[in-house]
Amino acid sequence: MNQKPDTPNRADFAHVTDWVFDLDNTLYPRRTNLFAQIDRNMTAYVAELLSLPEDEARAMQKRYYREHGTTLAGLMHHHGIDSNAFLERVHDIDYSHVEPDPALGRAIAALPGRKFIFTNGDTRHARRTAEALGVLDHFDDIFDIVAADLVPKPAGETYDKFLGLNRIDAANAAMFEDLPRNLTVPKSLGMRTVLVVPSNMKEAVGESWEHERTHDEAIDYVTDDLAGFLVALGPQIARATG
Structure with missing residues (x-):
């Protein structure tokens, strides 16, 4: 992958009013398993x-x-x-492995505007995971595979449905994902894109084809610390260019 910045330029996010987060291996670290x-x-x-x-x-x-x-x-x-x-x-799994992340909760709560979970899983799984992390109350809604009519990311129609249902202007949105291919459509629609990677790149990163270099142009930023990335944006992002 071409080198991408890992420290956010606040000016790049000053316009963002809707913050969209994938769930698995994005809101919680991959090492959680x-x-x-x-x-x-x-x-x-x-x-x-x-x-x-x-x-x-x-x-x-x-x-x-x-x-x-x-x-x-x-x-x-x-x-x-x-x-x-x-x-x-x-989704009949043990959620006790998910550790609460107060720092992530504070960082998400400080973001100006609305926050969404957009997942290929179902709402029950998303709610249980976000609750275990301690971040559920900071989100306005969850868009799951059922709401997507069972058509998963990275299908363009699924992003269109998500944006339309929530009345989101893609030009004023940012998306955080662990799979590069799932950022291609958001980038093409004008969203700011952030790839979330494991903190230790020696960790297994799933199927190799999921991380193909063909998706490099869809990625604006890369971070191995989601909470730290959001904190670096600061609570007054809207004033970043002032």
């Missing part, structure tokens, strides 16, 4: 559904994820599964 539990549950679901050994089930799960945006979308397309049953099963 919360999504790893979901990932294992998805593999188990595929194995049971198709009577496959674990290694074959995982390979199919990852193929559906790459080809359709989520494992769920692939399973619905190829096998017509019930989405509600799938979401309930894969």
Whole structure:
């Protein structure tokens, strides 16, 4: 990836009135391994559904994820599964690994304007995760995979629905994501984009194709410390250019 600034220029965010955050591996650090539990549950679901050994089930799960945006979308397309049953099963996880993050809560609360969670997961999972982090009360709304009619990011129609439903002008919004490919559409719509990466780049970062260099132009900033990045913007961002 081309070198991107990791310290925000306040002037770049002075116009932002709507702050949009992905959930998994963005609001909480990847080392929490919360999504790893979901990932294992998805593999188990595929194995049971198709009577496959674990290694074959995982390979199919990852193929559906790459080809359709989520494992769920692939399973619905190829096998017509019930989405509600799938979401309930894969999000049956232990949230005790999520540590409260008071610094992140204060930083989000200090941002001027509205704040949203925009996730390919479901609202129940988002609420439980944000509650464990101690940040739930700072968000105005959660836009989940159900609200997206089960069409996941990075589909353009899903961003359009999110923006339209919440009456957001993309030119006055910023988006924080851990997957570069999910920032391509926001960038094209005029949003300020920030990629959130692990604090220790030796950590596993998921599938290699998720971080392909083809998405470099969609990224304005990169940070391995979301709370620190937001604090650096300052509570009076609107005055940054004054």
